[in-house]
Amino acid sequence: MYELLIVDDEANSRNILASCFPWNEQGFHVCAQKDSGREALEYLKEHTVHVILTDISMPDMDGIQLAKAVSELTGSRPIVVFLSAHDNFKYAQNAIRYGVRYYVLKPTSFSELKEIFVTIKMELDLKYNVSPDTDHSHSSDEIIKKVLSYCIENYREGSLSSLAESLFLNSSYLSQMIKLKTSKTFSDLLNEARMKQAALLLKDPDTKIYNISNMIGYVNPNNFARAFKAYWGITPTEYRNHEK
Incomplete structure (x- = not known):
């Protein structure tokens, strides 16, 4: 109390x-x-x-x-x-x-x-590092580590509801915790994981950009290109050429 x-x-x-x-x-x-x-x-x-x-x-x-x-x-x-x-x-x-x-x-x-x-x-x-879990087994820092790991592992189709369920937490509570601890939303963290994975995939010149778009969860390659440029400041093609 x-x-x-x-x-x-x-x-x-x-x-x-x-x-x-x-x-x-x-x-x-x-x-x-x-x-x-x-x-x-x-x-x-x-x-x-x-x-x-x-x-x-x-x-x-x-x-x-x-x-x-x-x-x-x-x-x-x-x-x-x-x-x-x-x-x-x-x-x-x-x-x-x-x-x-x-x-x-x-x-x-x-x-x-x-x-x-x-x-x-x-x-x-x-x-005060108090967890809403009934057994208080996880600190907020541990939960945020799990959130970041989840985003890296599930960048393609991850969702806040499935993450909250896996952590036995209320979605609204988890959303507020993420915002307070990281100053970012869950969507921000998931997008960050997607964009970093896309950058890795772009290093392989044999992988088509439209395939990379699908691989990280974008059905429309144009939406992927806009999201990539918003995050990295350049288009996927410019990023690939820069990495050559």
Whole structure:
């Protein structure tokens, strides 16, 4: 369970957020509720907190000031999620400035909160090397190694769904993990494997380019040529001539 701190000067809003959303099902535990940014900072000095869900408009120290203070902390800092009744561009600008990437508008919908905290849990799982496997037998780094190996071995007809099934993972979870760990999508990695294999095949002058297109999973040679040029910067023919 990851520790969640809720900060809002309206007691009713805090209580509703803490009790009416199934935090445990999402992998979070509401460790405390505070009514100002200053109280939240004091709490952080003595307790481990992974996520702060904070209102922006508060007396004493508002959410913006709290986010700024959190961004200046040393060591592992909690993720800050802004909660606001106002869709204010200035708030969004300050959010970006202080590293806040999640912004929830009041009244908060169940589906929006769930979507955001599924993503946050994924981020924390990767940060702390926690696998969603029930036996926790594979770290995220090990999973990414398996993903890369899969792409190399199945560049022709590989798919995210078949890969996820082989790893006993949810496809959406695996997709987010790949993006967070490699900054690329599964399609990017598969395409990279295809283009590298195509480059190897082009070194053999006896292998026709249209055959190479089919060998790496392209039915239309023109689509292959466009994809190859987009990746390598030159056409398959130019690449082959360059390698002679």
